[in-house]
Amino acid sequence: MKQSETGDPVPVLALTDVSKSFGAVRALREVSLRLYSGEAHALAGENGAGKSTLIKTLAGVHRPDTGTVLLDGEPVDFQGPADARDAGIAVIYQEPTLFADLTIAENIFMSRQPLRSFGRIDHAAVHEATAALMRRLGVDLDPKRPARGLSIADQQIVEIAKALSFDARVLIMDEPTAALTGSETARLFSVVRTLRAEGAAVLFISHRLEEIFQLCQRVTTLRDGCWIASEPLADLTEDDLVHRMVGRDLDELYPKQDTRIGECALSVRRLTREGVFFDVSFEVRRGEIVALAGLVGAGRSEVVQAVFGVDRADAGAVEVNGRTLPPGSPTAAMDAGIALVPEDRRQRGLVMEMSIERNIGLTGLDELGRAGLVRRTLERGRATDWATKLQLKYNRLSDTVEVLSGGNQQKVVLAKWLATEPSVLIVDEPTRGIDVGTKAEVHRLLSSLAAEGLAVLMVSSDLPEVLGMADRVLVMHEGRLVAEIPRDEATEASVMAAATGRNGGSGEEAA
Incomplete structure (x- = not known):
């Protein structure tokens, strides 16, 4: 040095x-x-x-x-x-x-490959140099493998x-x-x-x-x-x-409000998608935040996508406020009052090239349009109202949503779905990739929505978030719902024990 x-x-x-x-x-x-x-x-x-x-x-x-x-x-x-x-x-x-169609070695040495006579690329030297880099990093990757996949x-x-x-x-x-x-x-x-x-x-x-x-x-x-x-x-x-x-203490990073738990809003019975998840049953009641926890790959996101109809379940039933939904129909799920905030907000939650106001209005085109045309004044009014409610930080509502920070993009997705006035809100990894201050705002929003009677189903890999926000924790392991743990019994040890397939956790085993 x-x-x-x-x-x-x-x-x-x-x-x-x-x-x-x-x-x-x-x-x-x-x-x-x-x-x-x-x-x-x-x-x-x-x-x-x-x-x-x-x-x-x-x-x-x-x-x-x-x-x-x-x-x-x-x-x-x-x-x-x-x-x-x-x-x-x-x-x-x-x-x-x-470059997806090039190999690992070609990506690393793009435009500067060692050459042999007559200007030909020395592929053996490229592969050996790449292998040496992988050995240096202690990683086993084949230099000849394509980047795609x-x-x-x-x-x-x-x-x-x-x-x-x-x-x-x-x-x-x-x-x-x-x-x-x-x-x-x-x-x-x-x-x-x-x-x-x-x-x-x-x-x-x-x-x-x-x-x-x-x-x-x-x-x-x-x-x-x-x-x-x-x-x-x-x-x-x-x-x-x-x-x-x-610039302030965040003693209330998880501001869980006391709520009155009401009647069942979402009922899932023996939902199965072959090879993905099996025989999943649970309920979410009005005023309740239920967390779906488990390790990555346990099938949590796949379950909520089937509940919303993005993926078609092979067996089982989903009921919203007593109404049975047809499988594989997001339109029917929306009409019944379900809203889904997806895990990948950029790919599945937003149209990045569109404006903030247009993204917020996407779920209400029938209300905002006349004769197939969107009325801009209504669209802007809707966006302005929700931007104010969610304390969205932006320059102009006509700006594309891609210029916003990750936390504000997440607020736009929430605004888009909350504008439909759902009775069931499903949020998949609601605070992934956003800063701690905005995370507290999202938690406060979810808590206040539950206090107003909304039923919230939250998928989260953030264990403190699960413990801090959930009234009940449902734990999945290898495609099955293996435990249901009340808030007062949920600990890091009990949730992780169930998530890893061990029997040492507290809480009752799910049927």
């Missing part, structure tokens, strides 16, 4: 008093950051805090208006991403962009290998675990620790605070584009970090 004249270590990459504005919006205000060799450094902050702008400044996408970027203690002026890459800075994004986790490993092939010294990881399972996350963290041991500097961005404390040594917190603190994580608790991020 390079040292200064005073003997202090010199950061591999640093920002000093950097500011960046886009028109009247000040995205960064005199922000400083120092990344050291062999260290994983977390970047924390709510959506809109300036994290993305900071990343793009380090990566050469944006040039600072004021302030300095330092490489090995010397000022640099990146003219573009290629300059940053050549300086050894690589960004691993949440959604990798590989790779999991998100494997695609990220390929992107990391590509960065190493450019001799990257700084690795910036932007929400890399958002779409990963627990085992995939553990493998990624093992790779990161290997890179740290080799002297790489890692900047890690995640909304999952437990991951920050597990992987990183230091953290820099941003709020509203301003630098709040850079400090060792060993000196902090999760509550301390949350307070720095949002």
Whole structure:
């Protein structure tokens, strides 16, 4: 590690008093950051805090208006991403962009393959170089395997290998675990620790605070584009970090209201989809939040998609307010009063190229239209009302929904479905990929909706969320509903015992 004249270590990459504005919006205000060799450094902050702008400044996408970027203690002026890459800075994004029809090796060495005589590509050398990178990362991936069909986790490993092939010294990881399972996350963290041991500097961005404390040594917190603190994580608790991020204590991250449980709104009886889930039965009553918990792959999302009619069940029945629904008909489910907020909001919940107001209005085209034409004044009024109710942060309702933060995109999906005035709301991973402040807002919304008499069925992999919000916890294991645990008996141990197929959990076993 390079040292200064005073003997202090010199950061591999640093920002000093950097500011960046886009028109009247000040995205960064005199922000400083120092990344050291062999260290994983977390970047924390709510959506809109300036994290993305900071990343793009380090990566050469944006040039600072004021302030300095330092490489090995010397000022640099990146003219573009290629300059940053050549300086050894690589960004691993949440959604990798590989060429699906090329092999892993071809993706890594695209346009710079070693050549043989007469300009022919030396495929053997490409494959051996790729295999060496995989061995260095401790990962078993075949260099000749096509990128098509790779999991998100494997695609990220390929992107990391590509960065190493450019001799990257700084690795910036932007929400890399958002779409990963627990085992995939553990493998990624093992790779990161290997890179740290080799002297790489890692900047890690995640909304999952437990991951920050597990992987990183230091953290820099941003709020509203301003630098709040850079400090060792060993000196902090999760509550301390949350307070720095949002500027207030979040004692009510799970603001569960007392509600009066009413009559049955949703009844699922012996629902089965061959090879996916089997003989699933449960009820959700008005005023109740029921969590569907379990490990990834247990069949939770598949069950709620069958309840809503996205997938057709092979057997069983779904009743809403006593009315039996025909299988495989989302239209019938909507008419009966079911709303489904899907897990993948970008692919299944929103039309990213459409405006905010048009997305909110999609579930009410019959009400907003006349003679096949949508009345813009009604559409805008509907969107304005829900944007106000859900405290949506936006510039103009006519902006495309893709410009919103993840948390605000989730609010648009919620607005779209709540506008249908449902009696049953199904939310699949309602707070995945959103910051802690917005997460508290979503929890508060779900709690208030239940207090108003809505029946809420929540699929969640976030165990504290399950324990904090649910009146009852239904646990699935390998496609079967194996336990029903009341709120006062639900603990991490009891839920995980049922989710992993052990019999040590409390609560009664589901029939």
